Amino acid sequence: MGKVCSFILIAFILAVSVSEVLFAEPASLDSEKIGNIPRDERKSPDAWAKVFDSVHGFIEAAYGPKFSGDKLTQKNDYNLLEQRLQLKVDYRPQKPAWLASWNPEFFYKGDLLSDEYKETLRYQIREVYGFVSPLSWMDVKLGRQILTWGTGDYLFINDVFPKDYESFFIGRDDEYLKAPSDAGKFSVFSRLVSMDVVVIPSFTPDVSIRGDRLSFYDNFLGRIAGEESSRIFTEPAVQPKNTEIATRLYRNLREYETAIYAFKGFFNQPVGIKNESTKEVFYPKLAVFGASIRGPVPSVGGIASGEIGYSDSLQDRSGENRLIENSGMKYLLGYERDFPKDWRIGTQYFVEQMLNFDEFKTNSQPGDIPRDEFRQLLTFRITKLFWLQTLEASLFTFYSPADIDAYIRSRLTWQANDRWKLTVGANIFFGKHDWTQFGQLEGNDNFYIRIRYSF
Amino acid sequence: MKKVLSFLAIVFMLFVSVFWTKNVYAQDTQNGKTAMSEMLLAYYYPQTDAKSEISMRIVNRQGQVRQRRLTMLRLNQTSGGDQSYYIYFHEPADVKGMSFLVLKHPGRNDDRWLYFPAIDLVKRIATSDKRTSFAGSDFTYEDVSGRALDDDGHELIGEENLGTQPCLVVKSVPKRQGEAEFSYRKFWIDKTTHLSLKVEHYDFKGKIYKVYETQEIQTIQGTPTITKAVMKDLENERYTEITMKNVSYNVGITSDIFQERLLRRPPRQWIGE
Helix, strand or coil, X not given: CXXXXXXXXXXXXXXXXXXHHHHCCCCCCCCCCCCCCCHHHXXXXXXXXXXXXXXXXXXXXXXXXXXXXXXXXXXXXXXXXXXXEEXXXXXXXXXXXXXXXXXXXXXXXXXXXXXXXXXXXXXEEEEEEEEEEEECCEEEEEEEECCCCCCCCCCCCCCCCCEEHHHHHHCCCHHHHECCEEEEEEEECCCCCEEEEEXXXXXXXXXXXXXXXXXXXXXXXXXXXXXXXXXXEECCCCCHHHCEEEEEEEEEECCEEEEEEEEEEECCCCCEEEECCCCXXXXXXXXXXXXXXXXXXXXXXXXXXXXXEEEEECCCCCCCCCCECCCEEEEEEEEEEEECXXXXXXXXXXXXXXXXXXXXXXXXXXXXXXXXXXXXXXXXXXXXXXXXCCEEEEEEEEEECCCCEEEEEEEEEEECCCCEEEEEEEEEEEECCCCCCCHHXXXXXXXXXXXXXXX | CHHHHHHHHHHHHHHHHHHHHHHHHHHHHHHHHHHHHHHHHHHHCCCCEEEXXXXXXXXXXXXXXXXXXXXXXXXXXXXXXXXXXXXXXXXXXXXXXXXXXXXXXXXXXXXXXXEEHHHCEEEEECCCCCCCECCCCCCEHHHHHCCCHHHEEEEEEEEEEECCEEEEEEEEEECCCCCCCCCEEEEEEXXXXXXXXXXXXXXXXXXXXXXXXXXXXXXECCXXXXXXXXXXXXXXXXXXXXXXXXXXXXXXXXXHHCCHHHHHCCCHHHHCC
16 A cells, blocks of 8 residues: 555656646747747757756656456556656767768667566666668667567567567556567668668567466466466577577568568577476577568558568477477458548457467377467557547557457557656456466456656 | 510620630639649749758647657659658657658658657558648648648639738638538738748638748748748637748758668758757
C-alpha cells in the first residue's frame, strides 16, 4: 500500500506542476511580444546553456495494478510501479577534418529506472553509438542500437532483433517493446538496390517471461507457474562463431517497397530444452529467409503489406527432436487505412506453419504442449484522435481462432501540452487453454497509468 | 408575320445573351483557374528546391500554447507536378528526431513515410484523407503541400484591394462535394506576387468558419515568400501561427536523397542541430 501512496504523491506533484505549466503560458494574438523572437536570441550564448540545451529526455511515473490475478508472481496487486528518467544527448564533432568529412554523430540514450516491483534501481543504456558516412553511399552505425525492419504491426517475421514482451504486456511505452542490440550496421545505397548488413557479435535474447512478474505456462511443471518456475537459461557463448548476421536488400518499385531478408543466428526465445530433469533451456540455432512488399492499394486506398519468412531450425532440421522447435513458415498480410476525422484502422492476418509436422506428432510425448500444424492469428487496430490530435484512443486486438485465445490492448493518451503526457490503458488476456500464447497470460490482466514530462 | 418576326428576334436575343453570359462565365472560370494555378506555382513551387525552418504556435480557446519547430526541404520534380518533401521535427521534445517523407503526386495519393527514432521504425502512412490536421495544428496536410488544381472548380468573382494590395478574388468549389470539410473557399490573390493573402473557408450552411491570412511577405533570392501567416478556426476559437525562417532556395537538394536513408539519417547540412 505504501507504494500506491508514493505513486499518488508523485502523481499529485506532477499534476500540480502540470497546472503551473498550463497557466504559465498566456497567449495573445499579439505575437510580436513572444512568438516572433527567434529562439536563438532568447537563449544566452553561454556554453553550459548550450550543453544543457542538447540534453533531452523525460521523467515518468507508472503504476499498473492487476485486475484480480492468479497471485503467483512476486507482487500480487500490481505488476508495474516505477519511476524512470531518460536522458539522451547527441554530439556531432566538427574536428578533426577527416572525421568531420564523414559527417559523424555520437548518440547516447540511457534510462535510470527505480523499479519498485523488483525493488531495484537500475541503469540501462538504451542506445550508445557512433554513426558515420565514410563514403557518400555508405553509412556505418556502431554500438548499442535499436534495430527494426519488416512490415508487421506488433508482429514480426524478418525482424529478428530482440523484443521485450514483458514491457509490452505490463503497460510500458511501445518504445520498450524493442530491446537494444550491441551491433554494427553497415548500409550501402544505390539506385538499383540498397543493402543493410547487421553484425551482432554478442547474442541478446528477448526479455523472457520467467514467472516473477508475469505468470506463464511452464512446460516443465505442466501448468501456469509464477515465482516457483525454476528454468535455467543458457545463452550461446560470446564467440566469433556465434556472431549473428542479418541482412536486408531493398528497393522501391514505383510506390511499392520491396525487400528480401536473410538471417543466421539464434532463436530469441528459449525454444530448446537442454536437459529436462534440470529444467535447462537454451536458444537453438536459427536461419531465416524472407521477403516483404508494401504499398498503396489501387482505387480503394490504404496501405497493404505482405511478408513471408522461412525459419530454418538448424539444430533440428528433420523435426525429429522433440526438445527443439521445428522449422516453420510464417505468412503475414496487412492492411491499414485512414478515414476522415482522424480515424485509422488496421488489420492483419498471420499464419504460422510448423514444418515436419508429422515428425513432431510422432515424437511428441505426453505432457508436451499440443500444437497445430497451422496457427492463425488475426489482429485489428482502431485509432481515433480527438481534440486537435491531442487525445488518442487506440484499441489493438490479437485473436487466434486456432488457439482460441485473444489479447486486447487498449490505450488512451492525452498530450496535455508540449511537455506533459498522460497515458492510461489496459492489457487483457483470454484463452481456452493454459498453454497458448495469450491464454497462459490470463492471470496477468492489468490496468496502467503513466505520467510523463518530456524536456 | 410581324409576330413571327418579333418572336424570332426575341429567340435570337435570348440565344445571344445566353451565349454571351456563358462565354463570360467560361472566361471567369478560365481566369479563376489561371489565377489559382499561378497562386499554386508561386506558393508551393517557387524555384527548384527550398529549405525553410518552420515554427508553429498553436493556441487553443483557453489560450494554451503548443509549439512545433521543424525543418522542411522541398524539391520540385516537375514544375506544377510531382514534388518531394522532407520534414524533420525539432520540437516539442517528445517528437524530436521524428522525420517525415512525402512524395507528392498530383492526381493520385501521396506516398508518405514517418520515422520513429526510438524504435527505429519506418512506417508507411495511409493517405486517403488529406484534410487531417498537420501535426495537430489548424493547417491541414493539404494546406502544407497544396491541393491539386483540378480538385476544385475556380471562378474569378471580382477584384478587391486588401489593404493597399490589389487582389483577384477567386471562389473555389470542390468538384466532389463532401470530400472536403468546406463547401467552398474564397481566395484573395495578390496581383503582383500571385500569393494568396487571405483565404476564407465556408461550411455547408454557407457560414465562414476558418480564415487564413498572410501576415508577412519577404523577397528572398528574388522570390516573394510568405514568411508569416495565421490560420484561424472561428468556430472553435483557435488559431495557428506559422513563421518561416532561414528560407533559402536552390540549396542543391537532389532527388536521389528522398529515400528511406533520409529518414534514418537526417541531412545535417540542411537541418542543422
